[in-house]
């Protein structure tokens with residue numbers, strides 16, 4: 001229970017990474033802060049990040065390159081990152097005894113490989129500043145008067161009054177963690193623009209049976225191309241992870257937004273080049289040499305040696321229309337070239353994107369044009385500050401979402417008092 005008469009300096013709604021950072025910073029500056037979280041525990045989504053290991057940021061000390069990772073939204077972030085960037089984030093966690101390590105692609109994880117270690121730092125930060133915490137209580141609505149927020153109405157009937165309010169209720173991705181988009185409704189009612197919310201960073205479902213049969217295996221360092229009507233739209237090098245529904249992995253997830261946009265216009269094909277460093281001529285010679293040494297053996301048993309995953313062989317022979325039991329010495333130039341073509345261009349038919357329940361992020365949210373990123377203050381409601389996934393910011397996977405939470409959370413907390 002809380003005292004209904006108290007007017008808090010800062011009221012923070014949402015106990016995810018952004019809200020915890022904001023509450024901790026405001027309290028560190030001496031404010032009387034209350035943090036309201038509808039789950040019984042903090043950071044439910046944070047604990048799932050990075051497969052439970054929490055990819056908390058990405059090692060990118062150069063501002064220009066960091067901003068590029070946020071696509072069209074990058075232009076809003078210069079002022080925010082100039083106040084709180086990756087280095088400051090790492091300093092914050094290191095000073096609080098969280099040891100980190102850098103993995104492939106600059107992804108930074110705690111050395112413990114446990115998201116709990118990151119959450120522990122944030123909970124300690126709240127305790128250090130004496131933040132009053134309400135867990136298991138949801139905010140039902142915000143109470144405004146003359147274009148300012150006066151209080152929030154809780155689902156237990158109480159009201160919490162405050163001078164400033166930080167909204168950190170997240171987006172709509174993985175709603176079972178508590179991020180059900182409540183903040184979007186309040187913002188819209190208060191006159192803000194909410195860009196429509198769709199799943200973005202998601203795995204992709206594929207209709208081809210052979211893809212599902214490869215579930216649990218992966219191909220590292222392949223070239224992945226997304227096409228529509230034979231026009232190539234995007235090509236990236238990276239890993240493809242085969243699953244029971246289709247494909248996943250960081251590179252695929254980062255391409256999902258483009259795939260989603262293209263699907264609105266028609267069919268989409270994703271093709272893989274298994275040997276991106278070998279030209280078709282070189283690959284043909286390599287196959288010729290391979291077949292020459294083992295002429296009497298069946299092709300299915302011979303070519304498996306060149307692939308990182310032998311279970312892909314039946315699909316490749318089938319797509320090349322080659323009888324798997326054919327001896328190598330009966331494979332002519334035409335069939336060899338068909339094989340080369342398939343290996344460098346294995347097509348997969350996209351069925352769709354996995355939905356909001358599997359999404360790491362949603363595109364959409366509060367329009368960044370309505371926020372002053374120097375302070376994270378709303379341009380419409382002067383005592384409202386915004387942070388984290390509630391903002392409509394394009395981002396790639398790789399720690400960039402949480403970096404937005406640390407940056408905007410810190411700035412919101414810092415300027416809300």
Ligand SMILES: Cc1cc2nc3c(=O)[nH]c(=O)nc-3n(C[C@H](O)[C@H](O)[C@H](O)COP(=O)(O)OP(=O)(O)OC[C@H]3O[C@@H](n4cnc5c(N)ncnc54)[C@H](O)[C@@H]3O)c2cc1C
Pocket residue numbers: 013014015016017018019036037038039042043044045046048049050051054055056057137138139140168169170171173174177178179180181182183359360361387388389390398399400401402403405
């Ligand atoms: C499976 C998965 C893996 C991910 N992995 C990574 C990763 O490795 N690296 C990375 O950078 N990003 C990752 N992300 C994205 C990252 O988790 C989010 O960007 C981040 O959690 C957003 O933080 P937030 O504080 O803005 O919102 P959230 O974490 O969504 O927290 C919002 C909080 O507000 C609370 N809330 C909502 N409505 C109310 C209300 N009415 N009253 C009170 N409380 C309310 C919710 O219960 C919730 O706890 C991942 C996401 C998912 C789903």
